[in-house]
Amino acid sequence: MPAEIAHPTLTLNPVHDVNELLEYHFMINALLAGGIVAVMAGLVGWLTVMRRETFAGHTLSLMAFPGASGAALIGVPVAWGYFACCGAGALAISRFSDRATGSWDEESAGIGTVQALALALGFLFLSLYSGVLDSLESLLFGNPLGVSDGQVRTLAIVGAVVLLALGAVARPLLFASVDPDVADARGVPVKALSTAFLLLLGLAVAATSQITGPLLVFALLVMPAATAQAITPRPLVSLLLTVVLGLAVVWLGMSLAYFSVYPAACFITATAFAIYALARLHGTARRRRSDRRPPPAIAPQLPDGVIA
Amino acid sequence: MFSQEFMLNALLAGTFVALACGVTGWFVVLRGQVFAGDALSHVAFPGALAAAAAGLDERVGLFAATVAMGGAIGVFGRRTFAIGTGGGARMAPVDDTSIGIVFTFILGLGVFFLTLFSMGSGGGTGIQAAHTLFGSIFGLSSRAALLAAVIALAVTLCTVAIARPLLFASVAPEVAAARGVPTRLLGVGFLAILGVVVAEASQVVGALLLLGLLAAPAGAAQRLARSPLAGIGLSAALAVGAMWGGLLLSYAIPSLPPGSSIVAVAVAIYYGARMLT
Numbered sequence: 252m253p254a255e256i257a258h259p260t261l262t263l264n265p266v267h268d269v270n271e272l273l274e275y276h277f278m279i280n281a282l283l284a285g286g287i288v289a290v291m292a293g294l295v296g297w298l299t300v301m302r303r304e305t306f307a308g309h310t311l312s313l314m315a316f317p318g319a320s321g322a323a324l325i326g327v328p329v330a331w332g333y334f335a336c337c338g339a340g341a342l343a344i345s346r347f348s349d350r351a352t353g354s355w356d357e358e359s360a361g362i363g364t365v366q367a368l369a370l371a372l373g374f375l376f377l378s379l380y381s382g383v384l385d386s387l388e389s390l391l392f393g394n395p396l397g398v399s400d401g402q403v404r405t406l407a408i409v410g411a412v413v414l415l416a417l418g419a420v421a422r423p424l425l426f427a428s429v430d431p432d433v434a435d436a437r438g439v440p441v442k443a444l445s446t447a448f449l450l451l452l453g454l455a456v457a458a459t460s461q462i463t464g465p466l467l468v469f470a471l472l473v474m475p476a477a478t479a480q481a482i483t484p485r486p487l488v489s490l491l492l493t494v495v496l497g498l499a500v501v502w503l504g505m506s507l508a509y510f511s512v513y514p515a516a517c518f519i520t521a522t523a524f525a526i527y528a529l530a531r532l533h534g535t536a537r538r539r540r541s542d543r544r545p546p547p548a549i550a551p552q553l554p555d556g557v558i559a
Numbered sequence: 560m561f562s563q564e565f566m567l568n569a570l571l572a573g574t575f576v577a578l579a580c581g582v583t584g585w586f587v588v589l590r591g592q593v594f595a596g597d598a599l600s601h602v603a604f605p606g607a608l609a610a611a612a613a614g615l616d617e618r619v620g621l622f623a624a625t626v627a628m629g630g631a632i633g634v635f636g637r638r639t640f641a642i643g644t645g646g647g648a649r650m651a652p653v654d655d656t657s658i659g660i661v662f663t664f665i666l667g668l669g670v671f672f673l674t675l676f677s678m679g680s681g682g683g684t685g686i687q688a689a690h691t692l693f694g695s696i697f698g699l700s701s702r703a704a705l706l707a708a709v710i711a712l713a714v715t716l717c718t719v720a721i722a723r724p725l726l727f728a729s730v731a732p733e734v735a736a737a738r739g740v741p742t743r744l745l746g747v748g749f750l751a752i753l754g755v756v757v758a759e760a761s762q763v764v765g766a767l768l769l770l771g772l773l774a775a776p777a778g779a780a781q782r783l784a785r786s787p788l789a790g791i792g793l794s795a796a797l798a799v800g801a802m803w804g805g806l807l808l809s810y811a812i813p814s815l816p817p818g819s820s821i822v823a824v825a826v827a828i829y830y831g832a833r834m835l836t
Contacts, residue, residue, distance in 0.1 A: 300656050306659075308659075347833075358591075359592070359593035359774075363596070363773065364771065364778060364826055366597070367768060367822045368771070368823070368826045370768055371768060371818065371819040371821075371822035371826070372819070374768070374819045379814065464670075466601070466666050468663075469659050469663035473656060474660055477656050477660060513671060520664060520670075524664040527660060
């Protein structure tokens, strides 16, 4: 946070506080970028949680590290390095993890190896270009309050591309995610869809790491989606809930960070985790209650077309 | 090369840490728990930072964080979940989402500690964070190297001691449970052992790079070897080989950091095994 505005005070008067938040251009940029990223990461993350590809998501998020240090080494904008490395990482994971044919344990070994290679490369670039080490913290934990107009534009374009692409493949992708074998038998190109999804995941992750930093991407990618899926089993409702939660978490986290000295990523992660923990506790309590209640004597009437 | 003391220390610690990573890594890959190992390596960093903030030895925090996280994953995580239907159903690791969420939260705490730190003492934290994340095998004292070797050997022996029931419980958990094998206890115990390995290895190759030693040699051995015993042996041999090869490489090319070259050799071995089979 720049030094000249380092002393905003929280007055607990909502109108005054919101006015103060929106007073500075950098804060509006941060909130805009956070909003774009929260929607994109929420939607992609929802599918990631359902497809159980969190490890792949995490590995892709670490691609930002060789991306950023490599970009610094050859002197191109950091964002280029992010996107290039995430794309390459997505292709490598899809090549290494033959989920359609191989077993899960082999997949996890393959992804782990890709991640180790990426980190080794990142460390090599970093030691070849010693200047980056000074900004290691912002490289690892992002700098959402320093987002430029250009970055907001880039994020908006990336977000639109990801949403359009997701919309285009939504139906077959959902089918292939829920039941890959049946989808394959019906002629759905499961393998190609899986690669396409990993590429979209790479794009979303590269964009998210500019807000939260590569290590805390899950705060927006996985936590809102997992919370929503823990609250309701209905797909559309939980998808909407994911987006709402993501937006709430990112805006609340950034606002809190504005009034304090700690990085925004801290608050975003803590808020997202608190909501997740509440949802899980609520779920456990509800399950206990329904366990104690005796089962209904007569099976409840189901609407037509629902298979009990 | 062998007249340099730092090189001898690196070889001593490196060999035994690689041995431990190779042996436990084989079970990690077999049980599909590479992500759990990865999560453990990430909590090592906030653990070390928290200990440093509290004025304790960094290693206390490192071991406490990884062993506690390992135990937590073992106790709270269900291991598998059926995906797909009928005969084609495969078992998928179910706790990946919760593992990811918990370690992100702990990393968030790490950021908090780091900020707390840099406000207190200023300067040097970036370098220190880099050491915790990437290790400094060429900077080990002979005492530290000996200690690392002894701990690594001890955890290797622990893993070998529970190898038979662990193998049974990993391959056929239901049958093993029916035969009276304490599968859940074994799972928790194995993750605790893994926690020690991760804490140990993160000091040598660094928290972020140890995954290469854990996953790549074991992944290669899973593809190449037919029997479990041969697999464990091969995995250990490949891990030690990667360690030696990496150390030699970075000794020959000084601008190449040892962590990077060790992982590069390990990944090359894994890729070679994939090409062969």
